[in-house]
Amino acid sequence: MTPAADGAGDAQRRVPDRLDVRPLDRFHSFKVKLGILVGASVSVAALLTQVSIRAGIQPLLALPLVVIAALVFTQLLARGMTSPLREMTGAARAMARGDYSRAVSTTSRDEVGQLASAFSTMASELEQTDRMRRDLVANVSHELRTPVTGLRAQLENLVDGVTEPDPAALEVALTETERLSQLVDHLLDLSRLDAGVVELDVEEVELTPFLHEVVDAASLASGGRDVRWIIDVEPADLAVPADAARLHQVIHNLLENAARHSPAGGRIHVSAARTEQDDGVRIDVHDEGPGIAREDRSRVFERFQRGGYADTSGGTGLGLAIARWAVGLHGGSIEVLDDPRSEHAQEGRSSLIRVMLPDTAATP
Structure with missing residues (x-):
């Protein structure tokens, strides 16, 4: 028809x-x-x-x-x-x-009217789910195509003799492979999120050695970017009940995101302290990059969102979504705060992200 x-x-x-x-x-x-x-x-x-x-x-x-x-x-x-x-x-x-x-x-x-209202709600949710499914398929296809295309081109050059198998060429292939592996890991994490298959191994995590460990890992993953890492924990023996592996994933994703958008010679500041109400711990990650626009602050924590501007730095658009998920498992919250730098605050952009964790970790 x-x-x-x-x-x-x-x-x-x-x-x-x-x-x-x-x-x-x-x-x-x-x-x-x-x-x-x-x-x-x-x-x-x-x-x-x-x-x-x-x-x-x-x-x-x-x-x-x-x-x-x-x-x-x-x-x-x-x-x-x-x-x-x-x-x-x-x-x-x-x-x-x-x-x-x-x-x-x-x-x-009556009952028929209630059924009609429930039907309309269901139709709206199905439409949103179907749109998310199509977007997910399109975005995953696009994200997979980029590293696969780069890796294939590099390997073809090596096989055809166009490029010599020197360390520089192999490093390019390794970078694309790591990017592909990271995307697959993120997609697996999101599939666990959707399936609800999550367990937390809660323990007291001392933040001073923990943050140094995460920063060391993020520094290696940043590929030698010219950035300075600053860690500030007050008091020095501050600890929080959390799943160390999940919390490492949260902070690592935030630091990786910060390093990706920081200018050369920029500083990335990681600080931790008790909340003003003394009912938990806050962890702030602040870089000197262009920041996130005010209208995009909530949207950046959705899948495949990159703060409302084109990102050619190799990010998957999944790191902040996974961070929000992992923080939510602990009963905490994550948000973008106003930038303390006056020139950025006037423009409404900010690169200050705060993680709030309660003293008592939630049960997933």
Whole structure:
């Protein structure tokens, strides 16, 4: 069926909806509506019978007329009662074709109206899920294509003799392989997130040696970028209950993100201290990069989002999403705060990210 024909069919199906009569929408129970419908139909039939008797119409002629009039009256009321069901049927058929735009409108407050409202909510969630699925497939395909293409080109050059297998050429191939491996690891983490297969091994983590360890790992992963790392823990023996591996993943992703966007010679400051309410620990990561725009601060923690600007530095767009997930497992929060540097604060951009962890780790 062509779109025009399909649209014409929809128009034809919508024309009878103008005949919907819904005087019973004020009632909250479908059973009450059915009772009223039966009572009204019987009353109409009795009234028409009385009128036909007084008019002297023969019973053989009056009976069919009364039955037909009662059925028409019943049909009009029943049509309004079941109109949301017909709309849901049409919307379900449209959803099967991938069209989630069909709305289900109802003014009824009974069980059918509640079902229509729940159906509309479900349709909206299905549309969002389907859009996320398509975006995920498109983004994963794009992200996989980049390192695979680079790795293939490099290996083809080595095989064809265009490039000598010297350390520089092998390092390029290794970099692309590591990028591909990182993307796969991130996707596996997100699949565990969606499946809910997560366990926390909570222990007291001393932040001073822990942050130095994470910074050392991030420094190696940054590929020798010209940045300075500054660690500040107050007090020096500060500790927090957490899963060390998951917390390492959070801070490492934040530091890797900071190193990727820091200018040459820039400083990356990592600080930890107790919260002002003394009910947990805050960990701040602050770099001197361009920062995240105010309107993108919540969006950067979604999958494949990069702060609203093109990122050609090799990031997967998954690090901050995984960080938010891991922090949430601990019952904490992560957010982008206003930049303390006045020139960036005026522009609404910030590269200061704060992780808040409670004193008592949550149970996933």
